[in-house]
Amino acid sequence: MQGEIIIIAILASLACVIPGVFLLLRKMALISDAISHSILPGIVIGYLIKQSLNTPYPIIGAVVFAMIMVVTSEALHRSNLVKPDTAIAVVFPPLFSLGVLLVTLLAGNVHLDTDAVLLGELAFAPLDRMMVAGYSVPKSLVKMLLIVIFNGGIIILLFKELKVSTFDPILSKSLGFSPSFLHYLLMLMTSITAVGAFDSVGAVLVLAFMITPAATALLLTNSLFVMVFISFGLAIASSILGVLLALQLDAGISGAISTVMGGFFILAYFFSPLNGMVTKLKHKMNIKHEYALSIILYHLSNHCDAHNMETECSYSHLKEQFSYSERYLKKIVHKAVEAGLIKQKNRVFHITERGRNDARLHISH
Amino acid sequence: MENINNNIAIEVEDLTVAYHHKPVLWDIDTQVEKGVISAIIGPNGAGKSTLLKAMLSLIPISSGTISFFGSPLKKMRRHVAYVPQRSEVDWDFPTTVVDVVTMGSYGALGWITPPGKKERKLAMEALEKVGMEEFANRQIRELSGGQQQRTFIARALVQDASIYLMDEPFAGVDAATEQSIIEVLRELRAQGKTLVIVHHDLLTVREYFDHVILLNVHTIATGPVETTFTTENLQKTYKGKFNALKGGIDELTL
Amino acid sequence: MSLLYDMIFDYTLRNVALGTFLLGLGSGAVGSFMTLRGESLLGDAIAHATLPGVALAYMLTNTKDPLVLLIGAAIAGVLGIGAITAITRTTKIDNDGANGIILSIFFGFGLLLLTYIQKLPQSSQAGLDRFIFGQAATIIAKDVVIIAIVQVFVLVVVTLFFKEFKSSTFDPQSTTVMGFNQKIIDAIFATLLVAVIVVGLQTVGVILISALLITPAAAARQWTHSLKTMVITSSLFSAFSGMIGSLLSASRNNLPTGPMIVLVLTAFLIFSFLFGAKRGIVLRKIALIKRERSFDHNRIMLALDNLAQSHDDTSLAHSSKTIGLMVQQTHGMHRMLKQLAQKGLLIQSEEASYALSKQGELYVKNLKNEGGLYAG
Numbered sequence: 004m005q006g007e008i009i010i011i012a013i014l015a016s017l018a019c020v021i022p023g024v025f026l027l028l029r030k031m032a033l034i035s036d037a038i039s040h041s042i043l044p045g046i047v048i049g050y051l052i053k054q055s056l057n058t059p060y061p062i063i064g065a066v067v068f069a070m071i072m073v074v075t076s077e078a079l080h081r082s083n084l085v086k087p088d089t090a091i092a093v094v095f096p097p098l099f100s101l102g103v104l105l106v107t108l109l110a111g112n113v114h115l116d117t118d119a120v121l122l123g124e125l126a127f128a129p130l131d132r133m134m135v136a137g138y139s140v141p142k143s144l145v146k147m148l149l150i151v152i153f154n155g156g157i158i159i160l161l162f163k164e165l166k167v168s169t170f171d172p173i174l175s176k177s178l179g180f181s182p183s184f185l186h187y188l189l190m191l192m193t194s195i196t197a198v199g200a201f202d203s204v205g206a207v208l209v210l211a212f213m214i215t216p217a218a219t220a221l222l223l224t225n226s227l228f229v230m231v232f233i234s235f236g237l238a239i240a241s242s243i244l245g246v247l248l249a250l251q252l253d254a255g256i257s258g259a260i261s262t263v264m265g266g267f268f269i270l271a272y273f274f275s276p277l278n279g280m281v282t283k284l285k286h287k288m289n290i291k292h293e294y295a296l297s298i299i300l301y302h303l304s305n306h307c308d309a310h311n312m313e314t315e316c317s318y319s320h321l322k323e324q325f326s327y328s329e330r331y332l333k334k335i336v337h338k339a340v341e342a343g344l345i346k347q348k349n350r351v352f353h354i355t356e357r358g359r360n361d362a363r364l365h366i367s368h
Numbered sequence: 369m370e371n372i373n374n375n376i377a378i379e380v381e382d383l384t385v386a387y388h389h390k391p392v393l394w395d396i397d398t399q400v401e402k403g404v405i406s407a408i409i410g411p412n413g414a415g416k417s418t419l420l421k422a423m424l425s426l427i428p429i430s431s432g433t434i435s436f437f438g439s440p441l442k443k444m445r446r447h448v449a450y451v452p453q454r455s456e457v458d459w460d461f462p463t464t465v466v467d468v469v470t471m472g473s474y475g476a477l478g479w480i481t482p483p484g485k486k487e488r489k490l491a492m493e494a495l496e497k498v499g500m501e502e503f504a505n506r507q508i509r510e511l512s513g514g515q516q517q518r519t520f521i522a523r524a525l526v527q528d529a530s531i532y533l534m535d536e537p538f539a540g541v542d543a544a545t546e547q548s549i550i551e552v553l554r555e556l557r558a559q560g561k562t563l564v565i566v567h568h569d570l571l572t573v574r575e576y577f578d579h580v581i582l583l584n585v586h587t588i589a590t591g592p593v594e595t596t597f598t599t600e601n602l603q604k605t606y607k608g609k610f611n612a613l614k615g616g617i618d619e620l621t622l
Numbered sequence: 623m624s625l626l627y628d629m630i631f632d633y634t635l636r637n638v639a640l641g642t643f644l645l646g647l648g649s650g651a652v653g654s655f656m657t658l659r660g661e662s663l664l665g666d667a668i669a670h671a672t673l674p675g676v677a678l679a680y681m682l683t684n685t686k687d688p689l690v691l692l693i694g695a696a697i698a699g700v701l702g703i704g705a706i707t708a709i710t711r712t713t714k715i716d717n718d719g720a721n722g723i724i725l726s727i728f729f730g731f732g733l734l735l736l737t738y739i740q741k742l743p744q745s746s747q748a749g750l751d752r753f754i755f756g757q758a759a760t761i762i763a764k765d766v767v768i769i770a771i772v773q774v775f776v777l778v779v780v781t782l783f784f785k786e787f788k789s790s791t792f793d794p795q796s797t798t799v800m801g802f803n804q805k806i807i808d809a810i811f812a813t814l815l816v817a818v819i820v821v822g823l824q825t826v827g828v829i830l831i832s833a834l835l836i837t838p839a840a841a842a843r844q845w846t847h848s849l850k851t852m853v854i855t856s857s858l859f860s861a862f863s864g865m866i867g868s869l870l871s872a873s874r875n876n877l878p879t880g881p882m883i884v885l886v887l888t889a890f891l892i893f894s895f896l897f898g899a900k901r902g903i904v905l906r907k908i909a910l911i912k913r914e915r916s917f918d919h920n921r922i923m924l925a926l927d928n929l930a931q932s933h934d935d936t937s938l939a940h941s942s943k944t945i946g947l948m949v950q951q952t953h954g955m956h957r958m959l960k961q962l963a964q965k966g967l968l969i970q971s972e973e974a975s976y977a978l979s980k981q982g983e984l985y986v987k988n989l990k991n992e993g994g995l996y997a998g
Binding site: 097 | 665712716718719727730735829830836837840843878880
Binding site for chain 2: 086290291294
């Protein structure tokens with residue numbers, strides 16, 4: 004049972020990550036949040052058709068409403084009535100409200116508990132089963148597997164096209180890959196995934212699953228290809244750890260998984276070799292050092308042949324001229340001496356040949 | 369001490385601005401005397417806008433000092449006015465022309481104090497100087513590029529500063545607007561103000577400016593137009609992109 | 623209507639109506655600036671981010687006192703804004719991504735805590751659920767007081783710093799140069815945002831609170847070009863929608879308050895889009911039709927002038943068919959000719975034949991002076 008839960012969780016997060024990477028890069032993270040809220044009325048209407056969630060109608064209804072959300076907000080934006088982010092912000096609330104209204108009016112409390120729809124509950128997923136090739140498997144597993152295959156298929160077939168249209172839509176058009184087709188395809192993928200995952204993950208956390216691993220990966224690499232793979236890895240790791248965490252605390256699984264995903268993001272934020280804050284701080288120090296050093300070398304190479312060398316190139320003069328603290332100056336000078344760029348005689352500095360060359364390089368940067 | 373009669377209006381020393389370990393401006397040294405109209409010239413990506421923004425502490429700098437009449441910006445804000453590029457503002461904002469110009473008086477008002485009749489009057493006077501008084505109550509989104517630019521300049525005039533920093537004020541404006549702007553600038557110079565302007569049109573440098581700063585990540589050259597705006601310096605600044613003007617500087621004075 | 627009667631005399635309904643009305647006042651004002659700053663979706667992100675604050679506040683103090691939970695929510699909200707700012711400033715992740723990440727991480731963590739709490743023996747769902755889905759129907763007098771205080775605070779701050787908000791939203795760079803520290807303005811603004819969101823959560827819930835801020839602002843924008851008017855209109859739209867929505871939901875036992883308020887807000891919005899005085903779709907269409915009609919009229923006038931010139935006789939009347947051939951149009955010819963005759967520019971003689979009147983000749987002369995059909 005536990006194993007099945009983990010598998011479903013992994014499949015759900017993999018399914019979400021695939022569109023998630025592109026949504027993040029195309030600056031459409033919040034549209035997917037809006038989509039996941041907008042699908043509620045579609046699900047309810049679909050449910051009402053046959054009084055059951057186990058028909059394709061809820062999914063169809065959800066996709067319909069997701070598309071309504073996308074098309075309406077784009078139409079609003081294009082008509083110049085509102086800004087693009089405002090358009091999204093005003094379209095999903097009424098759709099969601101409609102959904103809640105329908106639930107309370109028509110569906111009662113029977114199967115469509117708002118809580119469950121929004122929050123999902125992975126723990127219950129294995130309870131709903133079906134037969135496949137003689138084996139009893141959870142329905143969610145089959146559903147998520149199909150979505151993973153669908154999403155995965157699209158990304159494998161259209162990776163090149165998606166990549167170009169994300170980074171350079173104009174180029175994409177000239178190459179014959181219609182950016183708007185790819186855009187709507189991505190929206191479709193997002194909608195289907197959101198619908199598919201809502202009962203296990205919950206509509207609200209679909210966003211978390213889509214965006215967080217992708218964002219973490221973005222902090223770790225500059226290559227789209229690598230980013231996708233890192234996202235996969237993070238999705239899998241987070242799912243496993245999340246389920247374990249949830250079982251330990253006896254808490255909700257999707258919440259636990261998003262928390263773990265968040266934890267990875269925070270780690271990457273600070274320690275990423277590419278982008279991390281800690282790394283950046285070190286770099287900043289280095290640039291400062293390098294710059295201070297080059298100023299001093301420049302100064303020495305200009306003034307250290309003259310007869311006022313005693314005054315111009317002395318330790319005390321340098322300190323005065325450049326207003327560095329005693330400690331800082333000592334550090335730079337020490338490094339320079341070690342690197343063979345300057346020599347110290349008594350309290351006066353002489354620049355070496357190497358130092359002179361170095362200074363020249365820096366100036367003609 | 370705010371000594372506005374100091375001869376050097378702006379002094380930049382050892383200014384370095386780096387973005388993600390890449391220097392955008394490296395070791396910039398330049399001086400602008402009081403009462404000149406100075407142009408910042410350089411190819412795209414040379415750091416021209418960045419230089420203005422760094423001077424105004426709008427972006428973080430890695431090292432260097434900038435002083436206005438010998439003092440840091442903090443003490444001299446009353447005397448410095450900024451006109452950003454038109455594209456850096458949302459012209460769909462619900463406001464009228466006179467409203468925008470009135471914003472120029474906010475600095476003098478300080479926090480919380482709302483603008484009153486006096487500020488409104490100053491705004492109208494500034495609008496008259498740029499020939500836009502008829503447009504006072506026009507919505508800013510209905511303006512042409514030239515009208516927008518003039519509105520911006522009027523806003524700066526309201527501040528009655530001693531130093532004006534402008535980013536591409538002549539970009540995308542019609543000939544008539546360009547003329548009226550340069551007249552306003554010349555009048556400011558006659559009043560003893562100092563102007564530093566990011567400029568993109570090499571053909572008009574000799575005519576409009578007294579002083580020039582040639583920039584391409586480093587300061588290539590800085591000084592009076594006659595001595596500094598030379599073919600040689602331009603070639604160094606534009607590094608090969610200048611070949612189209614093989615005839616040299618004289619070809620520029622068309 | 624008994625509803626209106628109840629609104630004044632029924633204790634609960636009065637509180638609900640008053641509370642939601644007051645709520646809208648501050649929300650609409652703050653929302654105006656958010657839409658203009660391009661931060662329409664920030665409210666949604668921050669609303670979600672408050673959840674762990676609420677949960678932790680409960681866990682640490684073991685009370686469901688709204689004030690305590692509110693403070694927890696506020697702290698989480700402020701941290702959320704700070705985190706978003708930090709991410710956008712220090713990484714290559716953009717604003718949209720940062721909002722999405724903070725929303726997800728905070729809310730996910732909040733859900734983790736929430737589900738953990740719900741397993742604890744003493745806790746019950748109700749109080750915390752209120753924060754996710756809102757339950758205006760249970761507003762009591764104490765809540766109204768809190769709401770009122772916060773709204774008054776927000777409105778006072780907006781009034782005091784109106785010019786700073788205005789200038790920094792329009793042109794943050796120039797405003798900074800003038801000496802207004804952008805960070806301070808952003809901080810004040812963030813405080814207002816967190817304040818309205820946190821008090822609004824109880825009424826409409828996490829998911830819909832951003833609508834209370836943004837929708838009225840978008841609606842108000844359609845009616846005016848003045849920032850002051852927009853802010854005031856937005857506040858009023860939000861306030862009245864809140865009141866009407868909550869009254870509607872009270873009229874039938876089952877209707878949830880948040881969604882009703884949002885639907886009323888959206889109705890205001892759609893109305894504004896269509897009929898808004900400045901940019902409304904219907905008005906735009908009307909203006910377009912007018913322009914096209916005057917264009918067609920002018921073509922007819924010029925055509926008649928042409929005919930008059932070639933026949934060297936201005937009093938000769940021409941059939942509508944002839945005129946139609948000249949302008950290469952038959953559709954609606956009769957109607958347009960009649961309209962022009964009504965205006966006095968044409969004289970109708972016998973059967974559907976028209977000639978230029980004296981006034982018409984003058985009209986054509988003016989038209990040609992101004993540059994003809996395509997002038998102006």
